[in-house]
Each structure stands twice: as C-alpha cells, then as structure tokens.
Amino acid sequence: xxxxxxxxxxxxxYFQIVAAVLIAATIVVFFRSDAFASVEIKGLPAWQASLAKxxxxxxxEGMPRGQSLPYQAEIMKTVAQRIFAxxxxxxxxxxxxxxxxxxxxxxxxxxxxxxxxxxxxxxxxEWFEDDVSPLKPQIEAMLxxxxxxxxxxxxxxxxxxxxxxxEEALPGWAPSLLMTAKGGARxxxxxxxxxxxxxxxxxxxxxxxxxxxxxHGELRNRLMGESAPFIGLPVAWTAKHTREINLWAExxxxxxxxxxxxxxSAKASxxxxxxxxxxxxxxxxxxxxAAWAAIYAGTSxxxxxxxxxxxxxxxxxxxxxxxxxAEAILGLQEWNLSYRFGLRFRPVSDFWLGGEWDTKxxxxxxxxxxxxxxHKPYFWLRVSEEGDFNGALGWxxxxxxxxxxxxxxxxxxxxxxKMLGNL
Numbered sequence: 001x002x003x004x005x006x007x008x009x010x011x012x013x014y015f016q017i018v019a020a021v022l023i024a025a026t027i028v029v030f031f032r033s034d035a036f037a038s039v040e041i042k043g044l045p046a047w048q049a050s051l052a053k054x055x056x057x058x059x060x061e062g063m064p065r066g067q068s069l070p071y072q073a074e075i076m077k078t079v080a081q082r083i084f085a086x087x088x089x090x091x092x093x094x095x096x097x098x099x100x101x102x103x104x105x106x107x108x109x110x111x112x113x114x115x116x117x118x119x120x121x122x123x124x125x126e127w128f129e130d131d132v133s134p135l136k137p138q139i140e141a142m143l144x145x146x147x148x149x150x151x152x153x154x155x156x157x158x159x160x161x162x163x164x165x166x167e168e169a170l171p172g173w174a175p176s177l178l179m180t181a182k183g184g185a186r187x188x189x190x191x192x193x194x195x196x197x198x199x200x201x202x203x204x205x206x207x208x209x210x211x212x213x214x215x216h217g218e219l220r221n222r223l224m225g226e227s228a229p230f231i232g233l234p235v236a237w238t239a240k241h242t243r244e245i246n247l248w249a250e251x252x253x254x255x256x257x258x259x260x261x262x263x264x265s266a267k268a269s270x271x272x273x274x275x276x277x278x279x280x281x282x283x284x285x286x287x288x289x290a291a292w293a294a295i296y297a298g299t300s301x302x303x304x305x306x307x308x309x310x311x312x313x314x315x316x317x318x319x320x321x322x323x324x325x326a327e328a329i330l331g332l333q334e335w336n337l338s339y340r341f342g343l344r345f346r347p348v349s350d351f352w353l354g355g356e357w358d359t360k361x362x363x364x365x366x367x368x369x370x371x372x373x374x375h376k377p378y379f380w381l382r383v384s385e386e387g388d389f390n391g392a393l394g395w396x397x398x399x400x401x402x403x404x405x406x407x408x409x410x411x412x413x414x415x416x417x418k419m420l421g422n423l
Contacts, residue, residue, distance in 0.1 A: 038057055038060050038061070038097055038098055038099070039053055039056040039057050039060050039076070039098070039099050039100075039101055040094060040098060040099070040100045040101070041053045041056070041101055041103070042100065042101070042102045042103065043087070043102050043103035043104050044087075044103045045142060045144075045145070045146060047142060047154070047157050047158060047160075047161040048146070048150065048154045048157060050157070051153075051154055051157045052080075052084060052101075052103070055083065056076060056079075056080060056099075056101060059076065059079055060072065060076065060099060063075065069093035069096075069097070069099065070092075070093050072093075072099060073091040073092055073093050073099045074091070076091045076099050076101060077089055077090060077091035077101070080101055083153060084103070084150065084153060085147075085149040085150060085152060085153060086105065086106060086146075086147030086148065086149030086150035086151075087103040087104060087105060087106065087147065087150060088103070088104045088105075088106055089101060089102065089103055089104075090102045105145055105146070105147045106147060106149075107147060108145065109145075109146075109147055109148060109184065109186050110184075110185065110186065111140060111143040111144065111146070111186045111187070111188060112140070112185065112186070112187045112188075113136050113139045113140045113143070113187070113188050113189075113190065114187060114188070114189045114190070115132050115135055115136050115139075115190045116189060116190065116191040116192070117129060117132065117192075118173075118191070118192050118193070118194075120229060120232075120233065121228070121229030122229065123229070123244070123248050124229050124230060124233060124241075125229075127241050127244055128170075131169045131170050132169065132170065132192075134169065135165065135166060135169060135190070138165055139162060139165075139188065139190065142158075142161060142162075143186075143188065148179065148181055148186050151179060155177075158177070159175075159177060162175050162177065162190065163175060166192075170192065170237060171234070171236040171237055171239075171240055172194060172195050172233075172234025172235065172236030172237040172238075173192040173193070173194060173195065173234060173237060174192065174193050174194075174195050175190050175191070175192055176190070176191045176192070176193065177189070177190060178191070194232060194233060194234045194237075195234055195236075196234075197234070197235045197273075197274050198232055198233060198234055198235060198274070199230050199231055199232065199233050199234075199235055199238055199272070199273075199274060199276050200231065200274045200275060201231065201274075201275050201276070202224070202227040202228075202230050202231065202276045202278055203224075203275060203276065203277050203278065204219075204220050204223035204224050204227060204249075204278045204280065205220065205277065205278065205279050205280065205374060205399070206219040206220050206223065206253070206266075206280045206281075206282055206399075207279065207280070207281055207282070207373065207374050207399065208264075208281065208282040208283055208284075209283065209288070209290070209371045209372065210262075210264070210282075210283045210284040210287060210288040210289065210290075210311075211258075211262055211264065211282060211283075211284060211289060212289050212290065212291060212423060213290075213399055213400050213422040213423055214423060215258055216282075216399050217399070218258065219253060219256065219258065219280070219282065220399075222252075222256065223249065223252065223253065223278065223280065226252055227249075227278065230245070230276070235272050235273060235274060235276075236272075238270075238272040238276065239272040242270050242272060245268070245270040245278070246268040246269065246270050247268075249266070249268035249270070249278060249280055250265075250266045250267065250268045250280070253266035253268075253280055253282060254266055259282065262284045262286075262287060262289075263284050263285045263286040263287065264282050264283060264284040264285065265282070265283065265285060266280050266281065266282045267280070267281045267283075268280045268281075269281075279374075284313070285313060286312065286313050287310075287311065287312060287313065288309060288310070288311030288312075288313070288323060288325065289309070289310060289311075290308075290309040290422070290423075291306075291307065291308050291309070291422075291423040292306070292307045292420050292421060292422055292423060293305070293306050293307075293420070293421045293423065294306075294307070294418050294419065294420045294421075295418065295419050296416050296417070296418050297416065297417045297418075297419075298413065298415060298416045298417050299411060299412075299413035299415075299416040300412070300413055301333075301411045301412055301413055302331060302333055302411075302416070303332060303333040304331075304332040304333065305329055305330060305331050305332055306329070306330045306332065307327060307328070307329045307330075308327065308328045309325060309326075309327045310325060310326050310327075311323045311324065311325035311326075312324050312325070320345050320346065320347075321345065321346040322343065322344065322345040322346075323343070323344055323345075323352075324342070324343050325340075325341075325342055325343075325344070325356075326339065326340070326341050326342075327339065327340040327341075327342075338358065338359050338360040339358075339359045340356045340357065340358050340359070341356060341357045342354055342355060342356030342357070342367065343355065343356075344356075344367065344369070350370055350371045350373070351368070351369070351370055351371075352367075352368070352369040352370075352371070353367075353368050353369075354366075354367055355367060356382070358384075361384070361410065363384050363385050363386065364384070364385045365382040365383065365384050365385070365390070366382060366383050367380070367381070367382040368380065368381055368382070372394065372396040372402060373396060374396050374398070374399065375396065375397070376395075376396065377393065377394065377395050378393075378394050378395075378396065379391065379392065379393045379394065380392055380394075388409045388410055389407065389409045390406075390407065390408045390409065390410070391406070391407055392404040392405060392406040392407070392418070393405050394420075399422070400421055400422050400423075401419065401420070401421060401422070402419070402420045402422060403417070403418070403419055403420070404417075404418045404419075404420065405417055405418075406418050
C-alpha cells in the first residue's frame with residue numbers, strides 16, 4: 001500500500017509538472033516570449049523550428065532543476081506532443097542541461113502551391129508575373145514535408161515567412177493564404193491585395209522645346225488613357241518598376257504618328273506617389289518648330305507681338321548638337337515685321353550658345369538661351385555688336401503660358417513684363 005501510494009504521488013507530481021509547463025508552453029506559442037536557448041530542435045523546417053525552439057526553451061527554463069535530465073526530457077516530450085500537432089516527437093538528454101527534441105512527420109503529405117495573379121491590366125500584369133514567378137518554388141520548398149495539422153500552431157510563423165519573401169519581390173502587396181486538402185493532396189493558394197498608399201491618379205506632362213505646344217495636349221490625352229492600368233497599384237510597387245514605366249511611356253510616345261513624322265524621341269521620368277507625375281520630354285532630332293503670342297505691360301514701345309521659330313538641326317560634330325534657325329516677329333502695335341537668322345550649339349544640357357542677325361537693327365547679336373521647363377525658371381540674353389543688352393528672366397507656368405521680365409537697352413521703357421502664349 002505504501003508503494004502504491006508513493007507511485008500515485010509520483011504520477012500526480014509528474015502530471016502537475018506536465019500541466020504547468022504545458023500551460024507555460026501554450027502561452028509562449030501564442031505570445032512568443034523570449035527565452036535563452038537550451039533545447040536542440042531537429043526535423044523541422046527553419047520557420048517552424050524557430051517557433052518550437054523558442055517555446056521549448058521557455059518550458060525547459062521553467063522546469064525544476066532538481067529533476068534528472070532524462071526525467072526533464074520525458075516531460076519535454078509530453079509537452080511537445082500536446083502542443084505541436086502533426087509530428088511524432090522524441091526527446092533525449094544530449095549533455096549537461098541540454099535536451100534534444102526530434103520531430104518527424106506522421107504522414108508524408110505532398111504540397112502544391114497556386115500563386116494567384118490579381119486582376120490588373122497590361123503592362124503591369126506582365127511585370128507582376130515576372131516578380132511572382134520565383135515565389136512558387138520558394139514556398140513549395142518551405143512546405144516540403146510539413147503536415148497539414150502543424151499549420152494550426154505555426155500559421156502566423158508561415159504568414160510572416162511568406163510576407164518576408166514577398167516583400168522584396170512585391171513591395172506594397174499583402175499576401176493571403178488559403179490551405180485546402182483533397183484526398184492525399186494538399187494545396188496552398190496565395191493571393192495578393194494592394195496595400196496603402198495606392199496610386200490614385202497619373203498626371204502625364206509631355207513637354208517639348210522643338211515641337212509646337214498644340215501637339216502636347218494630344219500626346220497628354222493619349223498617355224493619360226493608356227496609363228489607366230496603373231491606377232490602384234501600390235505606390236511602393238510602382239516605385240520598384242519606375243524604370244519599366246519610363247520605358248513603357250517612351251515606347252508608347254515614340255510609336256505615335258506625331259512623333260514619327262517629326263523625327264522625335266521621348267525621354268520619360270515617372271515619380272511614384274498617390275498622384276503620380278509622368279513627365280515626358282519629346283524632342284525632334286531634326287526640326288524645331290515653335291510659335292508664340294506675347295502681350296507686353298509696363299512699356300509704351302510695344303503692346304503685343306506674334307512670333308514663329310523654324311529650325312533645322314545640323315551636325316558638324318557628333319557630340320555637339322547644333323541648329324540653324326529663322327524667326328519672324330510681327331509687332332502688332334505698328335504692324336512691323338522683323339526677322340532673325342541664327343546658328344547655335346548646345347555646350348551643356350538645356351543651354352544654347354550662338355549668334356543671330358536681327359533685321360530690326362541690322363546687326364549681329366551673341367545669344368545665350370536656357371530651354372524653358374515646366375514650373376521652372378529660365379532665361380535668355382543677348383549682346384549686340386555695339387554692346388546693347390537685351391534679355392529676360394522667365395517662368396513657364398503651364399504648358400502654354402509663360403511669364404517674362406524683359407530688359408531691352410534699345411527701348412525708351414527698358415523694363416517690361418511679358419506674358420507669352422506658347423502655341
């Protein structure tokens with residue numbers, strides 16, 4: 001009777017210890033407390049092993065140190081069997097205060113992975129398919145040999161691991177997992193939803209210093225319609241594909257009849273944000289065509305004028321862009337018509353340096369010009385052979401409207417304010 005009573009007390013103590021550590025382990029599994037490592041895990045994939053090791057380390061730390069290591073290993077095995085479903089578990093003492101826990105799947109279950117592509121339009125669809133193609137074999141490798149029952153206690157770890165590998169390939173997309181079992185087959189479906197912030201609008205802005213402004217609006221409308229598939233995409237993902245978006249916009253503009261007839265080429269610059277800016281510079285390789293109407297204020301010498309610029313690109317040196325041009329300017333106050341004939345070259349980007357003959361005063365002028373750009377300041381200045389100075393500082397407010405403060409030493413009212421309509 002004494003022996004039987006002793007055995008009962010021992011079993012009761014054993015189950016009390018098991019119950020205590022089981023409760024502790026359950027808390028750790030779901031709340032992931034940190035603890036020092038004193039358990040070796042074998043037989044689990046890395047993403048499950050880190051969770052199991054963290055939990056069993058905490059269990060081992062909470063065990064009474066007066067018990068023998070084999071006895072602690074037996075408790076560890078019992079606790080692990082209760083918590084980590086889907087695996088056969090054994091435990092053994094490996095050394096001083098170290099317990100080895102071995103996991104083996106109860107049933108070999110093959111997994112298939114179905115990566116679903118969201119409903120997005122071309123060309124974004126092709127880019128998404130390229131990004132997502134490496135993920136399927138990676139996820140299949142993660143699930144190889146993993147029992148379906150074990151997903152119940154490691155689903156958050158699996159979700160976190162898949163989010164980690166998709167974040168680099170698909171920034172801004174949130175993966176969702178759905179597991180199904182049909183017979184002996186196991187399938188995981190991975191779908192993706194865009195995360196905030198998303199692209200709400202794309203604002204194309206074609207600009208050109210060699211084509212008439214009336215053509216810019218047509219290119220803008222066409223590009224706005226074609227950029228509709230980018231609406232609703234994650235800003236982070238479009239930032240990753242900035243280069244592809246630039247190339248797509250350039251190819252689209254270069255394929256337009258306007259661009260081909262004028263021997264032009266496009267250079268795009270995409271700025272990802274909720275209201276994304278798509279700037280496209282379209283310049284002709286052979287011609288420059290510009291027209292303008294100007295209204296003057298602050299001077300009695302001029303009131304308004306019309307102007308036309310026709311230029312032909314020439315190549316005296318392959319690395320130095322040059323242009324021969326002619327301009328006709330009609331002053332609307334006295335209806336006087338004057339002409340300018342010039343030759344200029346581009347020493348650096350956006351700057352032209354050259355000389356021109358002005359029929360208004362029958363003399364040569366040296367001229368330096370900075371190409372106007374949208375929402376940026378620009379200038380032009382020229383000096384005559386007699387030392388007279390003429391120049392302006394301007395601001396291109398819109399695609400069609402610019403403002404200039406002009407100085408002309410030849411006029412009685414040397415300073416004037418000018419508004420130009422770029423036609």
